[in-house]
Amino acid sequence: MRLALLSDLHANLQALEACLAHAQAQGADRLAFLGDLVGYGADPGPVVRRVMDLADEGALVLKGNHDDMAAHPPPGNTTLGESTAWWTHEQLDAVQRAFLAGLPMTVQDDRVLLVHATADEPLLWRYVYDAQVAALSLEAASALQGVRYVFGGHVHRQSLYYRGADDKLISFMPTAGVAVPVSARRHWLATIGSVGQPRDGSPKAMYALFDTTQAQLTFHRVAYDHHAAAEAIRDAGLPDFFADRLELGR
Amino acid sequence: MKLLEPGSELDGFVVEECLHYGSMAHIYRVHYASGAADPGFPMVMKVPRMAEGDGAENIVSFEVEHQILQALSGPHVPRFVAAGDLERLPYLVMEYVPGRTLDHWLEQPEPTPVDDVVALGVALAHAVHSLHQQNTVHLDLKPANVLVREDGRVVLLDFGLSCHAHYPDLLAEEMRRAVGSPAWMAPEQVVGVRGDPRSDVFAIGVMLYQLLTRELPFGAPVTSGGLRQRLWMEPPPPRRYRPELPAWLQEVVLRCLAPEAAQRYPSAAHLAFDLQHPAQVRVSARGERQHGVGAWFLFKRWVRAAGLHYQPSPLPERQIAEVPIVLVAVPHQDVSDATLYSLREAAARSLGTRPGARLACVSVISPGATSSVSERDSETSVHRRYLTQLRLWAQPLEQTGYQTSCHVLESGDVAQALIDYARGNRVGVIVMGAATHGLKTQRFIATVPIKVAMDAPCTVILVKQTLPFEQLGTVGEPEVDTREVPF
Numbered sequence A: 001m002r003l004a005l006l007s008d009l010h011a012n013l014q015a016l017e018a019c020l021a022h023a024q025a026q027g028a029d030r031l032a033f034l035g036d037l038v039g040y041g042a043d044p045g046p047v048v049r050r051v052m053d054l055a056d057e058g059a060l061v062l063k064g065n066h067d068d069m070a071a072h073p074p075p076g077n078t079t080l081g082e083s084t085a086w087w088t089h090e091q092l093d094a095v096q097r098a099f100l101a102g103l104p105m106t107v108q109d110d111r112v113l114l115v116h117a118t119a120d121e122p123l124l125w126r127y128v129y130d131a132q133v134a135a136l137s138l139e140a141a142s143a144l145q146g147v148r149y150v151f152g153g154h155v156h157r158q159s160l161y162y163r164g165a166d167d168k169l170i171s172f173m174p175t176a177g178v179a180v181p182v183s184a185r186r187h188w189l190a191t192i193g194s195v196g197q198p199r200d201g202s203p204k205a206m207y208a209l210f211d212t213t214q215a216q217l218t219f220h221r222v223a224y225d226h227h228a229a230a231e232a233i234r235d236a237g238l239p240d241f242f243a244d245r246l247e248l249g250r
Numbered sequence B: 001m002k003l004l005e006p007g008s009e010l011d012g013f014v015v016e017e018c019l020h021y022g023s024m025a026h027i028y029r030v031h032y033a034s035g036a037a038d039p040g041f042p043m044v045m046k047v048p049r050m051a052e053g054d055g056a057e058n059i060v061s062f063e064v065e066h067q068i069l070q071a072l073s074g075p076h077v078p079r080f081v082a083a084g085d086l087e088r089l090p091y092l093v094m095e096y097v098p099g100r101t102l103d104h105w106l107e108q109p110e111p112t113p114v115d116d117v118v119a120l121g122v123a124l125a126h127a128v129h130s131l132h133q134q135n136t137v138h139l140d141l142k143p144a145n146v147l148v149r150e151d152g153r154v155v156l157l158d159f160g161l162s163c164h165a166h167y168p169d170l171l172a173e174e175m176r177r178a179v180g181s182p183a184w185m186a187p188e189q190v191v192g193v194r195g196d197p198r199s200d201v202f203a204i205g206v207m208l209y210q211l212l213t214r215e216l217p218f219g220a221p222v223t224s225g226g227l228r229q230r231l232w233m234e235p236p237p238p239r240r241y242r243p244e245l246p247a248w249l250q251e252v253v254l255r256c257l258a259p260e261a262a263q264r265y266p267s268a269a270h271l272a273f274d275l276q277h278p279a280q281v282r283v284s285a286r287g288e289r290q291h292g293v294g295a296w297f298l299f300k301r302w303v304r305a306a307g308l309h310y311q312p313s314p315l316p317e318r319q320i321a322e323v324p325i326v327l328v329a330v331p332h333q334d335v336s337d338a339t340l341y342s343l344r345e346a347a348a349r350s351l352g353t354r355p356g357a358r359l360a361c362v363s364v365i366s367p368g369a370t371s372s373v374s375e376r377d378s379e380t381s382v383h384r385r386y387l388t389q390l391r392l393w394a395q396p397l398e399q400t401g402y403q404t405s406c407h408v409l410e411s412g413d414v415a416q417a418l419i420d421y422a423r424g425n426r427v428g429v430i431v432m433g434a435a436t437h438g439l440k441t442q443r444f445i446a447t448v449p450i451k452v453a454m455d456a457p458c459t460v461i462l463v464k465q466t467l468p469f470e471q472l473g474t475v476g477e478p479e480v481d482t483r484e485v486p487f
Helices: A013-025 A044-056 A065-071 A080-091 A094-101 A131-142 A226-235 A240-248 B056-069 B103-107 B114-133 B197-213 B224-231 B247-256 B268-276 B295-306 B316-321 B337-352 B379-398 B414-424 B448-455 B468-473
Strands: A002-006 A030-033 A106-109 A112-115 A149-152 A158-163 A169-172 A179-181 A188-192 A205-211 A216-222 B013-021 B025-032 B043-048 B080-083 B092-095 B146-148 B154-156 B325-329 B358-365 B403-410 B429-433 B459-463
Touching: A002 A013, A002 A188, A013 A044, A013 A205, A013 A216, A013 A226, A030 A044, A044 A080, A044 A094, A065 A080, A065 A094, A112 A131, A131 A149, A131 A158, A131 A169, A131 A188, A149 A205, A158 A216, A188 A205, A188 A216, A226 A240, B013 B043, B043 B056, B056 B092, B103 B197, B114 B146, B114 B154, B114 B197, B114 B247, B114 B268, B114 B316, B197 B247, B197 B268, B197 B316, B247 B268, B268 B325, B268 B358, B325 B337, B325 B414, B337 B358, B337 B379, B337 B429, B337 B459, B358 B379, B358 B414, B379 B403, B403 B414, B414 B429, B414 B448, B429 B448, B448 B459
Parallel strands: A002 A030, A112 A149, A149 A188, B325 B358, B325 B429, B358 B403, B429 B459
Antiparallel strands: A002 A205, A106 A112, A158 A169, A158 A188, A179 A216, A205 A216, B013 B025, B025 B043, B043 B092, B080 B092, B146 B154
């Protein structure tokens, strides 16, 4: 079984479609969306509609902090995040808002635990930026029966964490397109990157494919029409900053 | 672990006789059960020993070997076939490669003849270079892991301690500890650095030393203090044991064994190059020595070793690509000064950004140029003439500090000679003139540069003459394009 892991779509329809097409070509037979379907991008409505359709066909969908904010926008309207949360809220219809509000924080599927941020205290939306945070998340997940893999998003970067010979967690920078053997003998934690807003200096969209039969995880980078996605943001009257960063991958 | 019975079946493989009882694993011949077609080569199954008391490291290195073996390809590694589930029944099925390990040579009562050692060294270095090009560093090279095929090519075995830059290193630790076989382990491995291709160059040096002298340069230490000795120690020169050994060969072996990785050959291809061109090796005092070095020398090294910091290495493939052997094809006739000048400029440029690169200047002369009757045109004197011509051309480049060597090849097919030379010496870049080697017929047929560019095993840089000379001749002519512009 090949499970495509997509996270942090951020209302970027162009990137989503490119990743879905790529995953299909790679033989993905199941999809998982690890949260942050909306926020920043110009197409929250179409993206949520697309994901809802895929959920009807069996895709797993999780809630991210931006989905939470779009469903229940904060009372203030001062920060950039708050103002776009309101804009996003207004772009969505009631059914879509209810869909976002009702999403689960974590999902366990056999040996895999899916999260948006971390497995320990997911509501705190912690960022897995280093091995210490990853270790806490992995520890909490390992307490669950049979879990070997924790896959998350939220940090917009692709990393793989595993235990070295001395049992300490080590972070590994994957090479795009290379299938990494991840034996179920050990525990693994991966941050799979962001579909809709990559921030590592390359504008290419990120997602990952987990082959459960082969026990291999492949991190992918997918080129898409990021100029069109940036134009859509400018046309929608959202802050230029969100458009610029798509073109720079920052 | 209990031995598998001959004739028993395992995941679709029928077990035959046990070929090897190792301390880490047993190796059996196997074939497919139920008449499934062979993969086209004989197979063996490697089963790790996992009885009570066998270390956890055993199973980790098995995991590592599985990870890496399935990613490798080419004639220098056994082909991967299948692997058993580590939880249930760990095993690896791979190609059975007939041949003898280096141990066979070391078991002979007489020391190995120099020519044989050189041939083994070249084959071994080429195999290791091929591994490095695939982003893998072996890190446990020793005679038992070096298999020599009947055709002389080397196949490397046992990737249980290896490191592949694209995969997480399961043997990595926060508190770095030495992993490897003490006798062949490089100094940086002693302090826990994994992934430097030059660690493998060190191990090759130890094996060459063994073949030449039947001694281990640093012994087989069992304590960490004993292991650390190689961070500053200079082994006794091989010529102490065999005074008749050529100085150039001792120079090569001792360069492999330098404590600092940066002082060794930057890639295994460079090592093979020196082994194949003894006359081009610059022999220093190190090559000539017949007795150990003084205490003062060692003391200085010991002080330096105490403060030595090894840097984590970049991708092996990138590291060796940065120090290519650059071949520049220098025509010996039909060539203008301008072309020679441009070629030299291009050669200097392609070396310039790459410290550690080396330059091989090659001229191909036609077999008709030499004569067995005329003294003046005898092979040696003709070669010497062209070699001198080549050296003169290369002189300005030598001052840049890069290692430079000159070679005259004799062949009727210039392009093929260059391609063969590039392939045989693992050349990384070929620099040649775009309009040289057959200047006169250039306009009518696909000439030498085209053929080389199409068939070369590496990057080819075609140089056009960009010269100060021609411009000198056109002084006074307007540089502006005066053609009419139609719109």
